[in-house]
Every structure is written in structure tokens, then in C-alpha cells.
Amino acid sequence: MTPIKIENPVIEVEDLRFYYGDSRAIHGVDIAFPEKQVTALIGPSGCGKSTLLRCFNRMNDLIDISRVEGKVLLDGQDIYDKNTDIIELRRQVGMVFQKSNPFPKSIYENVIYGLRIAGEKDKSFFDERVETSLKGAALWDEVKDRLHDSALGLSGGQMQRLCIARAIAVNPKVILMDEPCSALDPKSTARVEELIGELRENFTIIIVTHNMQQAARVSDNTAFLFEGNLIEYGLTEQLFVKPQNKQTEDYITGRFG
Amino acid sequence: MKPVYLKKVKRNDRLASWAISIGGLAIIFCVIFILVLIVEVSLPLFMSPTARQIARVESGFVSSNVQVLAVGMDDYLETAYTIDAGGTIRFINLADGRELEQIRLRPAEADKRLLAVENFGRLNHVLHWDDGSLSVEQVKFSPFYDAADNNRRSIRHTLESRGEFPAVPQQVEQSLARVNDEGRQTRVDLFADGRLEVQQREVTENFLGEEEVTESSEILELNGAGQLSALVLNDSGTQLYAGTATGELLHWSLEESGEANLVDHLQAFADQRRITALSMVFGDVSLAVGDERGQVSTWFGVRGDSSGKRTLTRIHQLTGHAAPVDKLSHSLRDKTVLSRSGDGLHLDYMTSERFLLGFNPPGGISRYALTARGDGLVALGENGDLLSWRLFIPHPEISLKTLFGKVWYEGYDQPEYVWQSSAASDDYEPKLSLTPLIFGSLKGTFYAMLFAVPLAIFGAIYTSQFARPKLRGMIKPAIEIMAAVPTVIIGFLAALWLAPLIESSLGSVFLSLVLLPAALMLCILLWQAARKLEPLKQVERGYEFLAVIPIIIGAVALASTLGPGLEQWLFAGDLKQWLFSELGTRYDPRNCIIIAFAMGFAVIPIIFTIAEDSLSNVPNSLKAASLALGASRWQTVWRVILPSASPGIFAGTMIGFGRAVGETMIVLMATGNTAIMDLSIFNGMRPLSANIAVEIPEAPVDGSLYRVLFLSAVILFILTFIVNTVAEIVRQRLRAKYGRF
Ligand SMILES: Nc1ncnc2c1ncn2[C@@H]1O[C@H](COP(=O)(O)OP(=O)(O)OP(=O)(O)O)[C@@H](O)[C@H]1O
Ligand SMILES: [Mg+2]
Numbered sequence: 001m002t003p004i005k006i007e008n009p010v011i012e013v014e015d016l017r018f019y020y021g022d023s024r025a026i027h028g029v030d031i032a033f034p035e036k037q038v039t040a041l042i043g044p045s046g047c048g049k050s051t052l053l054r055c056f057n058r059m060n061d062l063i064d065i066s067r068v069e070g071k072v073l074l075d076g077q078d079i080y081d082k083n084t085d086i087i088e089l090r091r092q093v094g095m096v097f098q099k100s101n102p103f104p105k106s107i108y109e110n111v112i113y114g115l116r117i118a119g120e121k122d123k124s125f126f127d128e129r130v131e132t133s134l135k136g137a138a139l140w141d142e143v144k145d146r147l148h149d150s151a152l153g154l155s156g157g158q159m160q161r162l163c164i165a166r167a168i169a170v171n172p173k174v175i176l177m178d179e180p181c182s183a184l185d186p187k188s189t190a191r192v193e194e195l196i197g198e199l200r201e202n203f204t205i206i207i208v209t210h211n212m213q214q215a216a217r218v219s220d221n222t223a224f225l226f227e228g229n230l231i232e233y234g235l236t237e238q239l240f241v242k243p244q245n246k247q248t249e250d251y252i253t254g255r256f257g
Numbered sequence: 258m259k260p261v262y263l264k265k266v267k268r269n270d271r272l273a274s275w276a277i278s279i280g281g282l283a284i285i286f287c288v289i290f291i292l293v294l295i296v297e298v299s300l301p302l303f304m305s306p307t308a309r310q311i312a313r314v315e316s317g318f319v320s321s322n323v324q325v326l327a328v329g330m331d332d333y334l335e336t337a338y339t340i341d342a343g344g345t346i347r348f349i350n351l352a353d354g355r356e357l358e359q360i361r362l363r364p365a366e367a368d369k370r371l372l373a374v375e376n377f378g379r380l381n382h383v384l385h386w387d388d389g390s391l392s393v394e395q396v397k398f399s400p401f402y403d404a405a406d407n408n409r410r411s412i413r414h415t416l417e418s419r420g421e422f423p424a425v426p427q428q429v430e431q432s433l434a435r436v437n438d439e440g441r442q443t444r445v446d447l448f449a450d451g452r453l454e455v456q457q458r459e460v461t462e463n464f465l466g467e468e469e470v471t472e473s474s475e476i477l478e479l480n481g482a483g484q485l486s487a488l489v490l491n492d493s494g495t496q497l498y499a500g501t502a503t504g505e506l507l508h509w510s511l512e513e514s515g516e517a518n519l520v521d522h523l524q525a526f527a528d529q530r531r532i533t534a535l536s537m538v539f540g541d542v543s544l545a546v547g548d549e550r551g552q553v554s555t556w557f558g559v560r561g562d563s564s565g566k567r568t569l570t571r572i573h574q575l576t577g578h579a580a581p582v583d584k585l586s587h588s589l590r591d592k593t594v595l596s597r598s599g600d601g602l603h604l605d606y607m608t609s610e611r612f613l614l615g616f617n618p619p620g621g622i623s624r625y626a627l628t629a630r631g632d633g634l635v636a637l638g639e640n641g642d643l644l645s646w647r648l649f650i651p652h653p654e655i656s657l658k659t660l661f662g663k664v665w666y667e668g669y670d671q672p673e674y675v676w677q678s679s680a681a682s683d684d685y686e687p688k689l690s691l692t693p694l695i696f697g698s699l700k701g702t703f704y705a706m707l708f709a710v711p712l713a714i715f716g717a718i719y720t721s722q723f724a725r726p727k728l729r730g731m732i733k734p735a736i737e738i739m740a741a742v743p744t745v746i747i748g749f750l751a752a753l754w755l756a757p758l759i760e761s762s763l764g765s766v767f768l769s770l771v772l773l774p775a776a777l778m779l780c781i782l783l784w785q786a787a788r789k790l791e792p793l794k795q796v797e798r799g800y801e802f803l804a805v806i807p808i809i810i811g812a813v814a815l816a817s818t819l820g821p822g823l824e825q826w827l828f829a830g831d832l833k834q835w836l837f838s839e840l841g842t843r844y845d846p847r848n849c850i851i852i853a854f855a856m857g858f859a860v861i862p863i864i865f866t867i868a869e870d871s872l873s874n875v876p877n878s879l880k881a882a883s884l885a886l887g888a889s890r891w892q893t894v895w896r897v898i899l900p901s902a903s904p905g906i907f908a909g910t911m912i913g914f915g916r917a918v919g920e921t922m923i924v925l926m927a928t929g930n931t932a933i934m935d936l937s938i939f940n941g942m943r944p945l946s947a948n949i950a951v952e953i954p955e956a957p958v959d960g961s962l963y964r965v966l967f968l969s970a971v972i973l974f975i976l977t978f979i980v981n982t983v984a985e986i987v988r989q990r991l992r993a994k995y996g997r998f
Binding site: 057059062064087088090091094095097099101102103104105113114116117118150163166167170 | 726876879880882889892897900901994995
């Protein structure tokens, strides 16, 4: 395994083990994510990519039988510490889901949801944030005339971009994306990929994907997971061109998975 | 797929869709059929009355030079009679016009002539002879089967003399006489010189068994009233009313022999119109007044102020005539008033102010009489023809106004909404206002929903969003079992256990209404502080409620120990007494507090189940999206889950509402069923549903009450229909708004 040199790690994971009841899904992973870069998590189905991703904003807490051991440090602070405020954590680590899930509200209300629940009330601030977030998610031009229409009237690709806009509206440090393009057509996928490239200017992005080309196109670093273990982690160009590990090579050349 | 198999699948599919449509249509058909059935029973309430002429006996049977003064008919509409000025009564078979018999009323004095005949009661005639003497004759009819003639049925008539009044020397304008069953005779004479004299004769038995006769005679005080133009005496001869040519009404009480008392004298019509006819209305409480302008109004004494004195007040205005009213009379069965003018004969129902029937045969009506049962009318036309009609007046006392509006019933001091379908006395008029019942239904439902909706919805939110799955798996079936408890058991417990319990510890109940929320709030605050402590973190999520249970028990226990003391201290030991004297609300032991608890018990499972289902059916992805954006659990529930589940919650609430409106057994047992219109939570009520259950066994089939009960069923049906339709529309709207996932 090639240890890559990481300056300014935003998230550092130390010996993370994750259990669903008695079965262990993550077997001691150590990994760190550099600031304002895109890191892709790849691996065969069921290897624990989503599980690992959800550990970073503690979405796994919703699963009753789950248990975590080890440390996840956000800016040096362990997020599994008893004193961590989960709400504050989730405001710093946003998430975009595989299946777009806009609220049954207007486009406008969807974007400002995160601000509203934080107690924000200023209308002009809302207007400004809606515009910047939608522009940031490359959706502004398509919806600027129908901000107060229901978000459920958007196309699948637009909905996914709306979810991204919603996530960036609260200005998080990190954005987690779990297969954000798996339900989209190639055109929408290209749009979202382009968007990820733009977002990397301001955010640290961790993206799970099954699409090798996509990982190669959008990410700076790539981590390969297999059966709950981190097999290989390195710069994307290196990992795809010259994988150090046999399993990695098998996987990216499509011999299994 | 093999073609054979495909065919089979398709066939099954078709069969299933047929079966489903047939089932659905059958249900719709059944519901409509039931509705049609109940509407059909209630519809005759609004049928207009009809009259069918059944006989016409051509003129020529009465010699034209003898004037007919009165007519009458038996209850079977078979035999009529006429009394003419010559003092003869003739009985006529209406079927063939044959004269059955002729009787001279005073055979010994052949030259005596009759001046006038006045009718009262059941075929009683006061005969006013030309020498000033009066005699009271009653005609009686009974069916008779002639054994000699093949058991042929005929009507036998008899005449019975009920009293004689001797001649008076002076010229008399008008005389009235009554003989009542207690042997009291009353005679009133209006003399040509304007004097009004009353003579009373009473025969009583003293304690030795001897007959004692008291006689009195007095001239009545007219109190400066104008010329008397109409007089009427009630059937028992104790109340005398007079109208004047200048629109005044006078009322004397003749209750005490020889001590007539002018109890009322008023200017009834400001425009001084002539009062042309007076009559009592059946029951002898209301007075019908006809005037020269053709108007007919009814009056009775109303307590206007606190003195308790009743003054005659105009209550109802009946349909007017185009000509002056010259004769008024009344039915012996209900509050129907008959009025005659040059314009014809009208039948009006007093209380409902409904115009029932009008008769204006060519040639007019000179004499007329309604049968005792009120279903036949006999009249003598000016041309001497004897006409008779059979009347069909199904429900004269019912109109939309009496069903839904305020009605001024006899004996009431103002118009009111009253439901009182029966009473001890025979001449009692049923009061069938549906308004207090509709009010009762809505009131009971309102309090039940006030109690049930928050509990059910918050319970559903808790179980679906906050409770651990294991707990949820226990709570949900337990609450659903609540729905299976027969309502008769809930009603029984509410009436026999809860009602006395709450009544005896009213102070504690109110105290716990304050203490419980206070204790809960305190508990939550404490918990917020305590959750930072290490050992509590282990119990935290999903089991917080365990800490609440002892607090609730403690608060209730505290309330029940402090309650009596508090009652003693603040309300002099009796909260109920205090409510009555200070707030003016009566405390019924069976009241809306009990109803709220008991009906809530029946409604909560329905609302809870439907609300819980729709809350748990909100996609997890939405919940996750909200939480991932940093929302707390409560924010997620409030801003995402509740709006998304709102169609279901709303539907559950409305179904619960429909259930509460129609709920019968609980309200029947636990409300006291008094049809009052009072919003107070301390009173009971009588809802439509319980009313039907209470009254239908006593209601004579096809009577007014019976049909009104069916009408109330229709209203209940419509009420539920409206609630369900509104619910469905709102649900669709909410669905369209929050639906597509
Ligand atoms: N809620 C859960 N309860 C129990 N086991 C779970 C749960 N979610 C995931 N697992 C198990 O944990 C393991 C890792 O699952 P995870 O969803 O992280 O895989 P993944 O790499 O995201 O796969 P995919 O690419 O198919 O999404 C799998 O074996 C899965 O069966
Ligand atoms: Mg996954």
C-alpha cells in the first residue's frame, strides 16, 4: 500500500471498526482526506463504501443495531466523542444521497431548509443564498423563474443538483456523495461531474462510485475498499495506471466486482 | 411464457377485475338503497295536505224558508246532520242523501224558534231560543251491527241533553254557555245595551252527601272598553275573552264563582281594527283572533317581566283572507284553526303557521264543521247543498321552520329550539326541533375530538418517530385492541364508574389538569439538565418515557390528595355548588367531560392507527435528508414528516370525527340525553344518534315523531357524507401538494 502524503487533512480515520449487530462491516480502516480535493471510494458491491461514508456524518446512528469503534477526527476533533454535537457535525459534513430526495416543498424552501432549521429568518439572506447555491449547483439558469414551484416537478438530474444545492447552502466543510449519478442519464451525469469539478474549489468532497471512468475523471485521490478493508489508497492517476495491489488491479480491469 | 399460461393469467385478471367492480358497485348500491329507504320514510313529512270531496247532497232536502244554523258529521264520515231555525235536527245518510230521521228539539213548544247555535267540544251545541232560554245538546254516534239485517253496519245516532238555562227577560245580542263534566254551568250574555253578564251555577256534594247548589250572577267590568264585537268562552267555561270594534282584547277569569276578574285588557291592534271573530285553539291556552282586515293571529299570555303576570301577546300570524274574517273555530285534535271569510274557509296550523287547506266552493260556505278526528269536513253551501270532504293532513305541525328554527310554543315565554316528543297530557303538543340534537351531536363530537385528536396524533408521532421499534411493536397492537372494545362496555364504565368518580373528585380532576402538564414540563427541564450526566446517556434514546411514568403517577396522586383540601379552601367545599352559584352552570353528573374521555377512548385507536401508518410511511430518504442537513429529530418531524403525513393524519381525524358523530351507545349511556343547547362542558346533550335509539321504540309507526326520527337519520347520513367528502377533498389536495415521492 502506498501511503500518500496528506497536507491539511480534514477528516482522519484511525482504526475504524464498524458493526451491524454482531457482524463487522469495516475491519479497522485508517485513512485521511485532504482539504479541497475530491476523493473517490471504489470497491465491489457490499464492501462497505456506504457504511464508511455514513460514519463521517454519523448517519449510521439511525441504525439501531450499529456500533462504532475507533476514531474519526474532523479538524482534529473526534466526532464519536460523547461531547460532539451531532447537529453541528452534520452542518459541517453535508451529504448527497444515491437517490435524489428533495422535500415536497418549493425549490426555494428546499435550498434554505438547512438555514431555516438553524434559526435563520432573514429573507434577503435567504434570497442571496438560494441564488449562490443554485448557481453553485449549476441549476440557477434552469429554475430561476420557478423557484416557488414544487421541487417534485423537476427532472431526476435537476433534483439531484437541487440536493447538492441544498447541501452547499449551509456551507459545509465536507460533502459526502454516495453514488450521486447512479440514477442519472449520461447527460445529467456529465453535468453533475462537471459540477463536482467546480465544487472542489470550495469543498472537500468524498464520493462513492461504481463507475471507474467517473472516479478517474472527477477525483484527485482514490481509495479501493474490499470486504471492509482499505486495500489501496493513492493519487487517482497512479492508482488507475499503476495499481500496487493485485486485488486493485483485478477490480479496475473488471475481472471481478 | 407459454401461450396457454398467458391466457390463464389474462382470464384470471379479467375475472378478478369483474369481481372487484361487482363488489364495489354492490356496496355503492346498498348505501344508496339504505339512503333511499330512510328518505322515503321521512319525505311524507313535507307532503302537502289534500282534501277529497266524498259526498254532495243536492239542495231541496231543506225547505228553503228554514235557515240551517249548524251542521255536523260523525267520525266515520257517513252521517251528517243539520240543525235549523225551526228547532229540528235532521240526520242524513251522506252516501245516498236519504234523510234518516228528523227530531224536534222542543216538541212541546212548536212555535219556538232558534236564533243561533254555538258549538263547543265534541258535537255539543248550545241552542239559543227566541225566548232567551238556552239548552245544550250533544249528538253522539256509535257504529251498530243490526243482527236482524245480516249484521249490516250502520251508524246509530243519539241526542243527549246536557243542560238547560232559563229564559232571560231582556233583548240579548249574543249568548254563550258551557256545561262541564263537574256539573258546572256557565252562561254569558251580551245584552243589546252593552252590558255583559255572567251567571254560574255549580252543583257540589257536601260532606254529608247532600247536593249543594251555588248560583251567582254578576255584570262584568268592561274597564271603559269599546263596543264588544266578538266573544268566546273556553270549553270549561272558566275563561272569557272579548274583542272590541276598536281592536281591544279583554280577558276575564271566571274561575271563582261570582268573582269574575278582568285579568287582561289591551289594545291588541294599534290601528284600532275591528275584531270580528274569536276562538280558542285546542288545549284552551291560545286564542285565535280574526279581524276585519282578514287577518288571523293567535295569542296567549306571556310573562313579559319579572312580576310573573302574564299578558296576552301576539304569537303566530296565520295566512290572511282577502275579506273580513267572520267565523273562527278549531280542531279537536291538534292546533288547527279554521277561519272563514267571504273569501272561503281556511285551515291553518297554529304552531307551524302552515296554511293547510282552503275551501271556496261556488256559492260559498254558510255552515261548516270539522269532525272530532280532524279528518272530515262537512259544510253547507249558501245554495243549500251539503258537502263533505275527507281530509288528508299528514303532518301539519311539521315544517322546515319548526324542525330547524326557533318556535314559540304555547306556554313558553319566547321562541325556542325544543325537542320534547311526548308528555303525560293528551293535548300536549310534541316539540320536534332538530337543532338541539344536531347541536348535541356536534358538541359531543367537539369535546371528544378536543380530547382525542392531540392524544392520538402525538401518540402516533411518538411511536412512529421516537420510540424504539420494539416498543412500537408493543404499543401499536395494544392501541388497536382498544378499538375492539365494544362501545357498550365503554359507555357502561363511563356512566357507572367514571361519572361518579369524577363527580366526587371534581377538585382533584381540575387540579391534575394543572399539575400534570406542570410536572411534565418540570420533568423535561430536569431531563435536559440531567442528560449530560454519564449514567443517563445509556438510557437516553427511545426510553425517556420511562422516567415520565412515575412523574405522571406522582402528579395524579398529589392532585387527588390535595384536591379535596383545595375545594374546601377555594370553593367552600363544593365545587359544583360554586359553579352553579358563581358561574351559573349546572353540573350534570353525566357531562361532556365523561363523554370526552369515553368517546375519546373509542376514537383514539382509529385516529392513532391511521396517523401512525401514514407517519411511518413517510419515506426514510426524506428523514435522512433532513437529518443530514443538521435538523434535530423534532425539527425533522415538524417540518418534513408531519407535512408529508398530513393527508393521512387528516383522513384519520376525519374518520374519527365521522365515528364520533355517529357514535350511539356511549352517548346514550353516558350523557343523560337532555336535549339542551348549552356549550358548557359540565352539561350533557342529546345527539341525533342517541335520540333515534331512545325514541324509535316509542314512536308510532308513520307518525310525525317516527318520520322526524328518520329525517334525523337522513341528516346524520348527510353530516357524515359531508365530513367524508370534505375529508377526501382536503386529503387529495394535501396529497397533490406533498404526495409524489
Ligand atoms: N442496515 C444494515 N443492517 C445490517 N447490515 C447492513 C446494513 N447496511 C449494510 N449492511 C451490510 O454491511 C455491508 C456493507 O454494506 P454497504 O452498504 O456499506 O456496501 P456498499 O459498499 O455501499 O455496497 P454497494 O456498492 O452495493 O452500495 C454489507 O455486507 C451489507 O450487507
Ligand atoms: Mg452503497
